[in-house]
Amino acid sequence: MARNPQLNRHGELQHLLTTEGLPRDVITRILDTAEPFTVVAEREVKKLPLLRGKSVFNLFFENSTRTRTTFEIAAKRLSADVINLNISTSSTNKGETLLDTVDNLAAMQADMFVVRHASSGAPYLIAQHLEATGRDHIHVINAGDGRHAHPTQGLLDMYTIRHYKRDFTQLSVAVVGDILHSRVARSQIHALTTLGVPDLRAIAPKTLLPADIDRLGCRVFHDMAEGLRGVDVVMMLRLQNERMQGSLLPSPQEYFKFFGLTQEKLALAKPDAIVLHPGPMNRGVEIDSAVADGRQAVILPQVTFGIAVRMAVMAMLGSVEA
Amino acid sequence: MSLPDAEHLLVVLADQIRPRVGSDTALVGLHTGGVWLAQRLHALLGLAQPIGSLDVSFYRDDYAKRGLARDTRSSALPFEVEGRHLILVDDVLHTGRTVRAALNELFDYGRPLRVELAVLVDRGGRELPVAPTYCAATLDLPPRQRVKLAQDGNTLSLRLTGN
Incomplete structure (x- = not known):
């Protein structure tokens, strides 16, 4: 078997290239x-x-x-x-x-x-x-x-989750937004799976999901209300403005209506659920200001x-x- | 060889330090044995200042060779270092490299008035010009022999390891 290119022959970290396959x-x-x-x-x-x-x-x-x-x-x-x-x-x-x-x-x-x-x-x-x-x-x-x-974004997200929630093996985690174009989402998902999160959910419109999403070990939801129910951790992704140009999405307003995180939608998660975002945020597109500045957000501690x-x-x- | 009783040495060390402490004196234990020792000394001496603790892993001179220790802990100095009388506390003084690292770390917190060193055992083998201010016992050990403090419940004892 080929050696993991990130590890040296003693199994120590030699480069950090991806969280995928990182022991x-x-x-x-x-x-x-x-x-x-x-x-x-x-x-x-x-x-x-x-x-x-x-x-x-x-x-x-x-x-x-x-x-x-x-x-x-x-x-x-x-x-x-x-x-x-x-x-x-x-x-x-x-x-x-x-x-x-x-x-x-x-x-x-x-x-x-x-x-x-x-x-x-x-x-x-x-x-x-x-x-x-x-x-x-x-x-x-x-x-x-x-x-x-x-990978360092994925790892700092893991650090943040561990800081607030301690045990990965008891958690429900939802990754929400433009997973298709997101290197952050991929790094998060690989790390969360490796750390043993038993309930991992991907919430996104069909147009923003990669074809191989099932193989990554996520349950897929196209509806925020369903996907957020009972989760401990909500990981928001940045919606890149340039994606709006093509045919993937109708408009920022419509995206916000269905997939923007508001207090009402967040109320469906556990009462002590935390909200992460890798920044920079598009307020009013993927996340409402009331949530971004609210008591459940851990966005600045992430930094x-x-x-x-x-x-x-x-x-x-x-x-x-x- | 038989090792001296650590509980007895602890009392000896406390007696040495007692006449020299003031209201602003603070103990700083070096992980891990030094922290146990500092806790016991703190109680025996009835000091007003809380205990500080240092894990000097980030300041060790063999970092590039041996890598970071797996269980590095956070250092914590819950008092102002600037202008304070500090006593570094460690279980065993050997090469002096840990003390060198601890001094470097201390000065990144501020400029203390005076820093002293209290150790339970001086086992010789110094590689740097470091001497203890307070020392309960000296041992003459072969270079490769290691001695360290162990804590069982609330009882301290010295153990030989390696060879």
């Missing part, structure tokens, strides 16, 4: 490691020396100020030197290939690449290339690739936990020998 004990280890990092943010000096002298390159082939910033903060809190490259506005426009860019940066003594790319599989390609060329001491973290995966989880991933990678 349960590795996921749990990341969440456990993140916990003491949350305390660092409350200190006088918000820095730890773990990545001192290391260089982390944020390679963003697709713009995302927020995700890039959270990785930058996480790396800086670990004392790494951080270099931000927005390549969408840089050398690929001059015709350089992805791997040429990577080779150049590797020659600048990079220790870690945080990669965001519009094409699914780009971070995997980079990791493979580094290994094939004997530079497997350089680690790759996927910060979102195409429709494929956004705070996200720093700790990204620190944990970087700290674990930084201590792994190839």
